[in-house]
Amino acid sequence: MCGIVGIYLKTKKYEKSLGKFLSGMLDNMATRGPDSAGFAIYTKENQNNFKYSICLNNLSEQDFKKKISKYFKKIKMIKYSDHIIMETKDKPKEVIKVINEKIKDVSIVGYGKSINIFKQTGNPKDVVKKFKLSSFSGTHGIGHTRMATESAITTEGSHPYCTAEDECLVHNGSLSNHNNVRRDLIKKGQEFKSENDTEVAAGYISNKISEGSNLKNTLTSSLKNLDGFYTFIAGTKDGFALLRDEIACKPAVVAETKDYVAVASEFQAMAHLPNVNSAKIFEPKPGVVYSW
Amino acid sequence: MNFDLSKKKLTDINKYLQNIDRKSNVRKFKIENPSGHHAICAGLKDDIDVTINGHTGYYCAGMNQKASVTVNGNVGTGVAENMMSGKVFVKGNASQSAGATGHGGNLVIEGDASSRCGISMKGINIIVKGSVGHMSAFMAQKGNLIIFGDADEDLGDSIYEAKIFVKGKVKSLGADCVEKKMDEKSINELKKIFKELNISENPKNFKRYGSARKLYNFKIDNAGAY
Numbered sequence: 001m002c003g004i005v006g007i008y009l010k011t012k013k014y015e016k017s018l019g020k021f022l023s024g025m026l027d028n029m030a031t032r033g034p035d036s037a038g039f040a041i042y043t044k045e046n047q048n049n050f051k052y053s054i055c056l057n058n059l060s061e062q063d064f065k066k067k068i069s070k071y072f073k074k075i076k077m078i079k080y081s082d083h084i085i086m087e088t089k090d091k092p093k094e095v096i097k098v099i100n101e102k103i104k105d106v107s108i109v110g111y112g113k114s115i116n117i118f119k120q121t122g123n124p125k126d127v128v129k130k131f132k133l134s135s136f137s138g139t140h141g142i143g144h145t146r147m148a149t150e151s152a153i154t155t156e157g158s159h160p161y162c163t164a165e166d167e168c169l170v171h172n173g174s175l176s177n178h179n180n181v182r183r184d185l186i187k188k189g190q191e192f193k194s195e196n197d198t199e200v201a202a203g204y205i206s207n208k209i210s211e212g213s214n215l216k217n218t219l220t221s222s223l224k225n226l227d228g229f230y231t232f233i234a235g236t237k238d239g240f241a242l243l244r245d246e247i248a249c250k251p252a253v254v255a256e257t258k259d260y261v262a263v264a265s266e267f268q269a270m271a272h273l274p275n276v277n278s279a280k281i282f283e284p285k286p287g288v289v290y291s292w
Numbered sequence: 293m294n295f296d297l298s299k300k301k302l303t304d305i306n307k308y309l310q311n312i313d314r315k316s317n318v319r320k321f322k323i324e325n326p327s328g329h330h331a332i333c334a335g336l337k338d339d340i341d342v343t344i345n346g347h348t349g350y351y352c353a354g355m356n357q358k359a360s361v362t363v364n365g366n367v368g369t370g371v372a373e374n375m376m377s378g379k380v381f382v383k384g385n386a387s388q389s390a391g392a393t394g395h396g397g398n399l400v401i402e403g404d405a406s407s408r409c410g411i412s413m414k415g416i417n418i419i420v421k422g423s424v425g426h427m428s429a430f431m432a433q434k435g436n437l438i439i440f441g442d443a444d445e446d447l448g449d450s451i452y453e454a455k456i457f458v459k460g461k462v463k464s465l466g467a468d469c470v471e472k473k474m475d476e477k478s479i480n481e482l483k484k485i486f487k488e489l490n491i492s493e494n495p496k497n498f499k500r501y502g503s504a505r506k507l508y509n510f511k512i513d514n515a516g517a518y
Binding site: 251270 | 327329330365368369384385387388406426
């Protein structure tokens, strides 16, 4: 089943409440996906530093600090439960290489100049509390509650998937040709951490964008190249885009007011948002890319 | 009588409405703060009048018998699914599979209905004042799907004996669905439905679609195969 949510703020009015809004949305979607949850919060772009969202797994913060400071000197860290947001001037290419090769105990769940990603197994209601999502402010965010189907209930199997700088994807549905697409992308140099179908879709999107395509055209091309059922929300530092496959088995509803655009699998996910009852509410059409 | 879904449990409200004391004169009910809950007013079976103020989730007024349910808002998937009789009015838009498998009664949607509206309908009248999404009236067996706006791709795919009436444009017809003559019988049938529902609309503005009957009948030429 799975639940997906997204909120994009059109004005600054609710920036401080973004985390609170998204937290409520995930909470209300716990029934659609009780196995794990995750979310990406976008904050204002930090021109100088990169942010790395890292899941410590079983490593302690001290041990991670000790290990990472052997390679990078000027780093800042904030810990949220078993995740760390690490800020540094060092570029993704080097940092990812070092972490993947030298500090194998931890995993990078996201990176970029404005993205913060947290994801973990467990009921979404507990996951949002654990990471104190309601205390976050930001410009836009997307989230996911997972009912696991094609791969195991693990942190790696949780959404969102970040496969490039400030890009991430959440997905409700299942892809049937992900093994083929994964093989093609691996040949092109894309790396994958899990057996999950959504990671393949995220990799597909990042790969297309790195080849110069924009998000809208990339999603349109996925109608041809990704086979299966899906509602996607793909996030970038500027906003997010929404796409349902042409059969449209997987639900989505959009509510738009003058202050925000909210997307969710079901209306009840957004019932707590301000003035939602007078919002323009519609169901996105199948096979059409919507972006904000 | 008023119910507030932010204060009272959905199952309690539904249970109350499903078991109305037939000697009581209280026949009008209001539900506030539906907040997208699923299955609101599902399984009603008495001649009562319920108004829901706000947006509902899936299967609102499903399996309805005799009751009249009005939603002042949008509805999620499967509004009035498997309705037997009664009336359901939606003032906003409806999500997928509105009126699915409905056996009887009237479903009136003021806004748009999305994909698969009236899928496998079995006698219900569905009136959509806006447009409908793709694959509407898929495998529809009986009843009328009346669309004031446009219909998206594959309208009436694999249709049996339900009738489809469209005032706007049809993007494409599904397998075995064809345009048919708007005959006197159909015009009178529409007139009767519009009159009952207080809708002022001229039936002659509609085109009629139905089954070519090539898909669901046994082809006698194949008899030799057995």
